[in-house]
Amino acid sequence: MDNGQRVTSDDHLVSEDEVExxxxxKQAQPSTSPAPPLRVSTELKDAWAVIREPHSITHAYGGxxxxxxxxxxxxxxxxxxxVLDGEVWTTTTRGRxxxxxxxxxxxxxxxxxxxxxxxxxxxxxxVELSNDDVDVTRFAIGFGRYRGGAQxxxxxxxxxxxxxxxxxxxxxxxxxxRTPM
Amino acid sequence: MSAEPAxxxxxxDEEVDEWVQRKRxxxxxxxxxxxxxxLHDYQLDEDETWELITLGRGCSLSWVAEDGSPGGxxxxxAVLNGAAYLLLFEGDEAIPALRRDPRASVVFDGGDGxxxxxxRGAVAFVDDLPTLVRVxxxxxxxxxxxxxQVAERVRAARPGHDYxxxxxxxxxxxxxxxxxxxx
Numbered sequence: 549m550d551n552g553q554r555v556t557s558d559d560h561l562v563s564e565d566e567v568e569x570x571x572x573x574k575q576a577q578p579s580t581s582p583a584p585p586l587r588v589s590t591e592l593k594d595a596w597a598v599i600r601e602p603h604s605i606t607h608a609y610g611g612x613x614x615x616x617x618x619x620x621x622x623x624x625x626x627x628x629x630x631v632l633d634g635e636v637w638t639t640t641t642r643g644r645x646x647x648x649x650x651x652x653x654x655x656x657x658x659x660x661x662x663x664x665x666x667x668x669x670x671x672x673x674x675v676e677l678s679n680d681d682v683d684v685t686r687f688a689i690g691f692g693r694y695r696g697g698a699q700x701x702x703x704x705x706x707x708x709x710x711x712x713x714x715x716x717x718x719x720x721x722x723x724x725x726r727t728p729m
Numbered sequence: 730m731s732a733e734p735a736x737x738x739x740x741x742d743e744e745v746d747e748w749v750q751r752k753r754x755x756x757x758x759x760x761x762x763x764x765x766x767x768l769h770d771y772q773l774d775e776d777e778t779w780e781l782i783t784l785g786r787g788c789s790l791s792w793v794a795e796d797g798s799p800g801g802x803x804x805x806x807a808v809l810n811g812a813a814y815l816l817l818f819e820g821d822e823a824i825p826a827l828r829r830d831p832r833a834s835v836v837f838d839g840g841d842g843x844x845x846x847x848x849r850g851a852v853a854f855v856d857d858l859p860t861l862v863r864v865x866x867x868x869x870x871x872x873x874x875x876x877x878q879v880a881e882r883v884r885a886a887r888p889g890h891d892y893x894x895x896x897x898x899x900x901x902x903x904x905x906x907x908x909x910x911x912x
Binding site: 555566567570573575610612616621622624632657665686690711 | 740744745746748749752753756776777779780783784786787789791792793797798799800801802803807808809810811818820822832833834835836838845847849858859862863866867870871883884885886887902904
């Protein structure tokens with residue numbers, strides 16, 4: 549922040565006086581036909597439009613992968629992803645909770661948001677994990693190119709072709725894509 | 730159904746063979762390979778965590794569906810009175826799922842290489858009109874809408890069509906790229 553102070557709440561954005569005024573107005577004249585805030589599509593091509601859009605190198609290439617836990621709960625994590633050979637791939641490593649969870653139950657969801665944070669898609673399906681040397685190396689090269697552009701493969705190898713690494717292929721079964729109206 | 734129609738080859742078999750061989754030689758040589766495995770070194774403190782949540786431009790809310798499968802959606806949020814409130818809309822799969830089982834996991838993405846925070850816990854639906862108005866005002870302003878657009882959003886908001894959930898955290902998992910790359 550400009551003054552060096554951390555902003556850790558949005559309380560300053562709203563006053564209680566205006567909340568009271570709006571509540572009184574809405575009670576006197578309830579909304580009847582609000583504009584739909586989102587267009588929702590289950591077309592796979594709309595999901596790919598969000599997944600495939602050029603994301604900035606520092607910002608995106610990431611999304612939230614979602615899996616279920618042993619107790620029937622849910623967990624999620626921010627992970628990088630790449631589109632390799634026309635499919636969505638991500639990665640995990642040995643020793644992580646999500647690795648064991650996804651090996652136990654491969655059902656997964658993946659929430660990917662456009663760079664401008666306006667459009668988003670959730671792809672649903674299942675994951676396939678492979679720690680085979682060839683699969684992981686193929687992923688690392690492709691991921692390096694996806695993130696680094698052109699023919700650059702060094703970063704992918706250096707960052708992701710490490711011991712205990714799994715390449716994770718996301719097999720899409722359905723999608724829900726949201727676009728503001 | 731998974732693949733896009735246009736197939737793109739990202740790595741040739743020759744390249745893969747070459748790098749597999751190089752990696753085997755590297756591992757055999759005992760040279761340290763760069764890897765980001767110890768996430769404890771890249772955690773945020775409590776203030777940094779809430780700053781990232783507050784400054785983040787949205788979050789990914791996840792839940793368990795009735796058949797036990799995971800679900801997720803992008804949602805707008807605001808941090809008010811020390812808690813994160815998320816805005817959901819009628820028709821969102823999250824609403825029936827979270828009414829049935831409030832356990833949730835939410836990823837806040839700091840954007841621009843800042844990092845991410847995952848909050849695991851539960852959500853509570855807050856169905857009163859003042860909370861809906863408060864959250865819609867805060868979310869609209871957080872997202873840079875003009876005051877005219879803010880008023881339009883508040884005017885259009887309807888209990889029973891727009892939903893607010895409060896996130897009750899049980900566990901935070903934090904990660905910042907800055908501490909890895911010194912950004």
